[in-house]
Amino acid sequence: MNLDLYTLYMLSMVILSIAMVVYMVFATLGSRGKREPEKKVVTVLRCPRCGYTKTRDFREGDYVGKVVDEVCPKCGISLVVDAIYEESITSLNQVLRNKRKQEGARKTSSQLKGLTRICCALRR
Numbered sequence: 251m252n253l254d255l256y257t258l259y260m261l262s263m264v265i266l267s268i269a270m271v272v273y274m275v276f277a278t279l280g281s282r283g284k285r286e287p288e289k290k291v292v293t294v295l296r297c298p299r300c301g302y303t304k305t306r307d308f309r310e311g312d313y314v315g316k317v318v319d320e321v322c323p324k325c326g327i328s329l330v331v332d333a334i335y336e337e338s339i340t341s342l343n344q345v346l347r348n349k350r351k352q353e354g355a356r357k358t359s360s361q362l363k364g365l366t367r368i369c370c371a372l373r374r
């Protein structure tokens with residue numbers, strides 16, 4: 251009787267763990283399927299002469315440093331691929347954006363420090 255209860259307990263644990271694994275797999279696949287249409291890869295084109303930048307949808311064959319057919323509206327010379335990145339609202343990108351925001355906040359705080367220094371200098 252004791253052995254039977256133990257076997258039942260073990261069986262239920264095994265079933266529970268299998269159910270959890272299956273649930274996790276389906277949850278991951280489901281969220282992936284939902285996220286994919288939101289993904290968008292963009293290419294940043296830059297004019298090597300004046301620094302003009304333009305963002306357009308990523309095209310196959312794009313790589314950083316590639317000279318594309320598009321020309322700078324100011325200089326009329328070919329634009330170069332400056333950056334390629336994925337524009338999406340996945341959690342990973344949100345994390346990255348939050349990191350960037352934090353970095354931005356740090357920058358602004360250092361700028362504020364600089365401003366206060368200037369203010370102090372003006373007071374003197």
Ligand SMILES: [Zn+2]
Binds near residue numbers: 300326327
């Ligand atoms: Zn230019």
